[in-house]
Amino acid sequence: MKIYICPGSYDPVTSGHADIITRAADHCDKLIIALGENSLKNTFFTLKERIAFLKKVFNGNEKIEIESYSGLTTEYARIKKATALVRGLRAVSDFEYEYQMAMLNRKLNPDVETLFFMASPEYSYISSGAVREFLRNDADITGLVPECIREDIIALSRKKMMK
Amino acid sequence: MKIYICPGSYDPVTSGHADIITRAADHCDKLIIALGENSLKNTFFTLKERIAFLKKVFNGNEKIEIESYSGLTTEYARIKKATALVRGLRAVSDFEYEYQMAMLNRKLNPDVETLFFMASPEYSYISSGAVREFLRNDADITGLVPECIREDIIALSRKKMMK
Amino acid sequence: MKIYICPGSYDPVTSGHADIITRAADHCDKLIIALGENSLKNTFFTLKERIAFLKKVFNGNEKIEIESYSGLTTEYARIKKATALVRGLRAVSDFEYEYQMAMLNRKLNPDVETLFFMASPEYSYISSGAVREFLRNDADITGLVPECIREDIIALSRKKMMK
Amino acid sequence: MKIYICPGSYDPVTSGHADIITRAADHCDKLIIALGENSLKNTFFTLKERIAFLKKVFNGNEKIEIESYSGLTTEYARIKKATALVRGLRAVSDFEYEYQMAMLNRKLNPDVETLFFMASPEYSYISSGAVREFLRNDADITGLVPECIREDIIALSRKKMMK
Amino acid sequence: MKIYICPGSYDPVTSGHADIITRAADHCDKLIIALGENSLKNTFFTLKERIAFLKKVFNGNEKIEIESYSGLTTEYARIKKATALVRGLRAVSDFEYEYQMAMLNRKLNPDVETLFFMASPEYSYISSGAVREFLRNDADITGLVPECIREDIIALSRKKMMK
Amino acid sequence: MKIYICPGSYDPVTSGHADIITRAADHCDKLIIALGENSLKNTFFTLKERIAFLKKVFNGNEKIEIESYSGLTTEYARIKKATALVRGLRAVSDFEYEYQMAMLNRKLNPDVETLFFMASPEYSYISSGAVREFLRNDADITGLVPECIREDIIALSRKKMMK
Numbered sequence: 002m003k004i005y006i007c008p009g010s011y012d013p014v015t016s017g018h019a020d021i022i023t024r025a026a027d028h029c030d031k032l033i034i035a036l037g038e039n040s041l042k043n044t045f046f047t048l049k050e051r052i053a054f055l056k057k058v059f060n061g062n063e064k065i066e067i068e069s070y071s072g073l074t075t076e077y078a079r080i081k082k083a084t085a086l087v088r089g090l091r092a093v094s095d096f097e098y099e100y101q102m103a104m105l106n107r108k109l110n111p112d113v114e115t116l117f118f119m120a121s122p123e124y125s126y127i128s129s130g131a132v133r134e135f136l137r138n139d140a141d142i143t144g145l146v147p148e149c150i151r152e153d154i155i156a157l158s159r160k161k162m163m164k
Numbered sequence: 165m166k167i168y169i170c171p172g173s174y175d176p177v178t179s180g181h182a183d184i185i186t187r188a189a190d191h192c193d194k195l196i197i198a199l200g201e202n203s204l205k206n207t208f209f210t211l212k213e214r215i216a217f218l219k220k221v222f223n224g225n226e227k228i229e230i231e232s233y234s235g236l237t238t239e240y241a242r243i244k245k246a247t248a249l250v251r252g253l254r255a256v257s258d259f260e261y262e263y264q265m266a267m268l269n270r271k272l273n274p275d276v277e278t279l280f281f282m283a284s285p286e287y288s289y290i291s292s293g294a295v296r297e298f299l300r301n302d303a304d305i306t307g308l309v310p311e312c313i314r315e316d317i318i319a320l321s322r323k324k325m326m327k
Numbered sequence: 328m329k330i331y332i333c334p335g336s337y338d339p340v341t342s343g344h345a346d347i348i349t350r351a352a353d354h355c356d357k358l359i360i361a362l363g364e365n366s367l368k369n370t371f372f373t374l375k376e377r378i379a380f381l382k383k384v385f386n387g388n389e390k391i392e393i394e395s396y397s398g399l400t401t402e403y404a405r406i407k408k409a410t411a412l413v414r415g416l417r418a419v420s421d422f423e424y425e426y427q428m429a430m431l432n433r434k435l436n437p438d439v440e441t442l443f444f445m446a447s448p449e450y451s452y453i454s455s456g457a458v459r460e461f462l463r464n465d466a467d468i469t470g471l472v473p474e475c476i477r478e479d480i481i482a483l484s485r486k487k488m489m490k
Numbered sequence: 491m492k493i494y495i496c497p498g499s500y501d502p503v504t505s506g507h508a509d510i511i512t513r514a515a516d517h518c519d520k521l522i523i524a525l526g527e528n529s530l531k532n533t534f535f536t537l538k539e540r541i542a543f544l545k546k547v548f549n550g551n552e553k554i555e556i557e558s559y560s561g562l563t564t565e566y567a568r569i570k571k572a573t574a575l576v577r578g579l580r581a582v583s584d585f586e587y588e589y590q591m592a593m594l595n596r597k598l599n600p601d602v603e604t605l606f607f608m609a610s611p612e613y614s615y616i617s618s619g620a621v622r623e624f625l626r627n628d629a630d631i632t633g634l635v636p637e638c639i640r641e642d643i644i645a646l647s648r649k650k651m652m653k
Numbered sequence: 654m655k656i657y658i659c660p661g662s663y664d665p666v667t668s669g670h671a672d673i674i675t676r677a678a679d680h681c682d683k684l685i686i687a688l689g690e691n692s693l694k695n696t697f698f699t700l701k702e703r704i705a706f707l708k709k710v711f712n713g714n715e716k717i718e719i720e721s722y723s724g725l726t727t728e729y730a731r732i733k734k735a736t737a738l739v740r741g742l743r744a745v746s747d748f749e750y751e752y753q754m755a756m757l758n759r760k761l762n763p764d765v766e767t768l769f770f771m772a773s774p775e776y777s778y779i780s781s782g783a784v785r786e787f788l789r790n791d792a793d794i795t796g797l798v799p800e801c802i803r804e805d806i807i808a809l810s811r812k813k814m815m816k
Numbered sequence: 817m818k819i820y821i822c823p824g825s826y827d828p829v830t831s832g833h834a835d836i837i838t839r840a841a842d843h844c845d846k847l848i849i850a851l852g853e854n855s856l857k858n859t860f861f862t863l864k865e866r867i868a869f870l871k872k873v874f875n876g877n878e879k880i881e882i883e884s885y886s887g888l889t890t891e892y893a894r895i896k897k898a899t900a901l902v903r904g905l906r907a908v909s910d911f912e913y914e915y916q917m918a919m920l921n922r923k924l925n926p927d928v929e930t931l932f933f934m935a936s937p938e939y940s941y942i943s944s945g946a947v948r949e950f951l952r953n954d955a956d957i958t959g960l961v962p963e964c965i966r967e968d969i970i971a972l973s974r975k976k977m978m979k
């Protein structure tokens with residue numbers, strides 16, 4: 002059984018993430034969306050909220066599992082018996098960071114490959130950071146996030162900002 | 165059965181090619197090394213010679229097949245029932261060219277994905293063009309090409325240049 | 328009167344060209360699409376054919392004129408009393424080439440600015456070269472070129488290749 | 491009337507900013523230098539000080555207005571009836587960030603274009619951050635900022651650092 | 654006497670740093686490894702610890718001296734009668750940052766050149782930040798740092814993290 | 817004695833070349849400008865003409881010698897007892913090509929380093945190709961080439977084009 006891992010913070014999941022994950026799932030038997038619990042990094046949405054968004058988006062896709070993990074991604078991959086990490090590439094700046102990460106991860110665990118998928122052009126300028134910036138300004142996020150969670154994201158964001 | 169295609173001209177196959185192909189073969193059931201017959205492009209080694217080099221390098225790897233094709237790569241992939249094209253990424257300039265090709269290929273056939281593997285650092289500066297330049301100057305190609313074909317390549321290259 | 332110039336070879340005009348030209352025309356009073364007659368460069372379509380395609384695409388847009396010119400673009404701009412050259416940017420490699428050209432053109436004529444528009448994501452991977460490659464392989468060019476000239480391009484291309 | 495907007499924090503305005511703004515003003519009827527009031531971002535100079543520098547630099551240029559705004563730049567552009575945002579491009583890293591911003595802004599308001607001007611070579615390495623670093627080390631900022639405000643910047647900076 | 658300066662924070666020194674420094678020392682009579690004391694920047698290892706690592710690595714190389722400095726690097730170079738700063742280049746993103754720094758430093762002191770060495774491929778993905786990330790996760794740093802200080806780094810890092 | 821080599825075709829030498837060469841000569845005892853005789857590559861100016869231009873530009877600088885060579889640059893460096901090749905970096909695209917070349921040259925001869933100097937901003941957009949394009953269009957090349965050879969270049973170019 003071929004198991005792939007899509008690591009990330011998904012704060013929140015974007016249309017770009019959803020596109021890469023759906024395409025990657027076609028190339029393996031199980032795809033684990035893995036949310037890193039990094040205590041140093043503040044997120045806008047809580048781990049529980051981010052997982053809830055992902056569950057709603059990939060509900061019904063039996064190949065996809067959603068989990069959280071802490072520590073090194075390659076160590077998590079070893080435990081999960083995964084053979085590859087999946088990453089999307091949008092731009093040249095992505096490329097250089099991802100190259101460095103892929104080489105460091107290979108050093109940590111040569112049995113785990115990193116597979117890259119090119120972002121679809123229509124999603125190439127989207128990032129979780131851009132979605133959060135839109136939310137902060139109450140701007141329309143249609144198209145930036147999967148439609149089925151758009152209203153949930155907006156409602157939750159407004160509640161957070163009212164605090 | 166998961167079938168991947170590694171298209172290229174392999175003029176000649178380098179250590180970098182061999183690394184990507186070996187790693188990619190781990191992620192599929194059959195990997196076809198596909199040499200495009202492009203009448204517009206002159207090669208240093210003939211199609212027959214290039215195939216012979218590849219056969220010697222991958223001899224014994226039962227997952228790997230070597231073929232030639234003409235026309236569009238995506239059309240060839242459709243005939244072969246392949247689900248992905250495999251490409252290596254060495255540098256930023258690779259990235260931009262490969263992005264354009266991946267998007268055009270997806271337009272031609274949305275059912276064929278392009279999967280990218282990062283070149284290993286020790287092969288990141290190697291290209292078939294560099295090997296040919298070394299051969300033209302009778303320089304030592306150790307490390308640039310798989311060891312088992314190094315002497316064949318040198319012998320054949322010298323014969324060609326004496327003509 | 329603000330006059331802008333869009334120089335290029337348009338061999339043939341693509342959906343990406345049409346997008347940039349239409350957007351640029353909103354920012355001036357007259358936009359001249361200027362086809363450079365460069366005797367050193369072979370084109371697939373003749374100057375007359377390329378102009379005919381452009382005329383059909385921009386027919387009815389009263390701001391747009393289509394002309395050919397020879398020699399330096401900045402000299403042509405001076406004669407036409409244009410204040411800016413318009414260029415589209417798709418990728419990092421475009422950026423560096425265009426930077427060099429813009430600086431050289433400014434040296435030739437400091438009164439002519441170069442204005443840049445970012446390519447729309449959906450056209451970011453399209454080039455005239457890609458269209459010609461599709462035509463050579465009889466592949467579907469829908470979306471790559473403006474719809475109103477798609478059939479004309481295919482018909483003319485087939486006639487040329489039969490020769 | 492063609493209205494352009496040059497958004498930024500101008501902390502402080504550099505020779506590079508002044509060059510782009512002066513060139514852009516030639517292509518419109520009114521150019522608004524718009525200082526974003528972003529409460530999350532700390533600046534070295536206060537909004538009032540940054541506006542005072544800009545006023546001194548562009549004093550006498552009747553096309554240029556200086557304002558501050560909060561919220562989304564595209565919403566501010568809509569209120570001001572502006573048809574374009576003006577941005578300078580210095581380097582590849584600028585290009586990728588600006589591409590993402592231009593596409594997001596277009597999504598927010600398709601009626602506002604982003605126009606790009608290439609930085610002049612002699613200013614291509616200058617940034618507000620570099621000016622502040624020079625000030626912190628009491629180094630000579632001649633050439634980095636418009637000459638007419640150089641002494642004001644130094645005096646104000648010294649006063650701030652003595653606190 | 655030709656004196657070169659290798660400025661940096663070396664937090665900690667990596668195999669990549671050691672490679673560049675050793676190669677650069679071949680091209681001058683004295684090479685000063687200069688650790689900037691920047692009060693704004695927090696380091697993982699103290700200045701004293703970082704100097705101790707460097708001393709152990711370059712112990713016996715009579716050309717190399719290790720010092721700390723504060724203020725502008727070009728001013729420090731002037732005092733030391735150095736004619737060049739030495740920098741390594743790993744990637745495109747390095748290139749753009751280093752270009753800006755080299756031009757600013759030349760403005761500060763035209764008598765000090767910046768010399769660039771390309772990182773060896775096997776070290777091209779290594780950075781002090783990556784070493785620290787490995788340490789935080791108790792991962793194997795073999796190859797990332799000079800072998801003679803590997804155990805010291807691990808021991809010291811564990812002591813720090815237990816606090 | 818420290819000997820450096822500046823390889824190139826100098827067709828013709830530009831102000832950018834002259835800047836890098838002059839700066840590099842400050843860091844060695846002898847600098848050899850080495851013109852590769854590559855029979856495959858057509859040049860606009862003959863080897864004799866290109867050498868004459870260089871001689872006029874560097875006449876009086878006792879450190880600088882001008883020679884031609886054939887074959888591999890690293891082999892020529894070995895014969896000349898040179899310890900480094902000197903290259904200028906203008907842009908990201910330069911960087912990637914130069915990285916590949918530097919690594920291949922090191923493989924051919926590990927005793928020869930490649931040293932990089934950043935192009936001065938005012939020369940960052942100049943290339944021999946741009947100079948030839950200006951000459952073809954009879955445009956003003958002031959600033960693009962060293963002033964002392966400007967008229968010689970123009971006269972020789974006109975003579976060639978009249979043929």
